[in-house]
Amino acid sequence: MRKQIVAGNWKMNTLLKDGMELAKAVEKMEKETRGDAVVIIAPPFTHLSKIRELIGNVKLGAQNCASEPSGAFTGEISPEMLRSTGVEYVIIGHSERRSHFHEGNDLLNRKVKLSLSTGLKPIYCCGEVLEEREAGRLFDVVREQLEVGLKGLSAADMANMVIAYEPVWAIGTGKVATPGQAQEMHGFIRGLVAEMFGQEVAQNLSVLYGGSCKPSNAAELFRQPDVDGGLIGGASLKAEDFIAIVHAI
Numbered sequence: 001m002r003k004q005i006v007a008g009n010w011k012m013n014t015l016l017k018d019g020m021e022l023a024k025a026v027e028k029m030e031k032e033t034r035g036d037a038v039v040i041i042a043p044p045f046t047h048l049s050k051i052r053e054l055i056g057n058v059k060l061g062a063q064n065c066a067s068e069p070s071g072a073f074t075g076e077i078s079p080e081m082l083r084s085t086g087v088e089y090v091i092i093g094h095s096e097r098r099s100h101f102h103e104g105n106d107l108l109n110r111k112v113k114l115s116l117s118t119g120l121k122p123i124y125c126c127g128e129v130l131e132e133r134e135a136g137r138l139f140d141v142v143r144e145q146l147e148v149g150l151k152g153l154s155a156a157d158m159a160n161m162v163i164a165y166e167p168v169w170a171i172g173t174g175k176v177a178t179p180g181q182a183q184e185m186h187g188f189i190r191g192l193v194a195e196m197f198g199q200e201v202a203q204n205l206s207v208l209y210g211g212s213c214k215p216s217n218a219a220e221l222f223r224q225p226d227v228d229g230g231l232i233g234g235a236s237l238k239a240e241d242f243i244a245i246v247h248a249i
């Protein structure tokens with residue numbers, strides 16, 4: 001059985017003290033109501049080592065990492081640095097990284113491979129913008145993101161990967177994909193992974209949905225056969241909402 005996962009991407013939100021309070025609240029609520037889902041929070045880099053000390057059941061994720069292992073890359077944070085801080089998961093290729101910081105599929109492939117070699121579990125993001133959906137190009141876009149982003153990985157590597165489908169038009173807009181739209185793309189992604197790595201890898205892979213997911217719509221999304229959980233932005237900044245989404249699983 002593949003893992004069900006709910007991950008909170010805090011983005012560039014919370015100062016250290018608020019972030020520590022939020023992490024403590026998530027940990028407490030998660031502990032009181034333990035379910036089967038893996039619960040991950042991805043705070044800003046500056047909070048990671050402090051928050052590591054406050055959580056146990058909840059897993060720690062980062063929002064990005066460097067594509068190089070070390071050296072003269074001012075301002076960058078390597079996967080190994082993240083590991084040394086107790087981070088287990090790293091979000092790679094979020095649409096905000098792709099659009100604001102011009103990260104392309106080849107660069108993201110390097111980040112994925114370096115992260116895996118360091119022992120981190122990448123949460124690799126894909127998803128189309130509205131114009132691509134309207135032009136009927138959504139599957140081609142996601143295919144390329146996955147074919148290039150996952151290039152050179154082995155089946156064993158794939159056991160440590162998580163994929164997140166985040167249609168860009170649904171991120172932070174309040175406009176959630178319908179369960180049917182989510183299932184259609186998640187089914188496509190699983191099929192593509194089966195083509196690339198075989199049926200067993202595809203069946204064991206967790207594919208998360210992200211984009212305006214909240215307590216009121218999570219259960220219906222998670223009920224879809226190929227939706228294995230969520231990558232949550234705005235609603236992960238309130239412990240009650242985030243945990244309500246965890247319960248929706």
Ligand code: 13P
Pocket residue numbers: 009094166170171172173174210211212213231232233234235
């Ligand atoms: P929202 O849940 O705020 O739409 O953000 C989704 C997201 O980008 C998670 O990575």
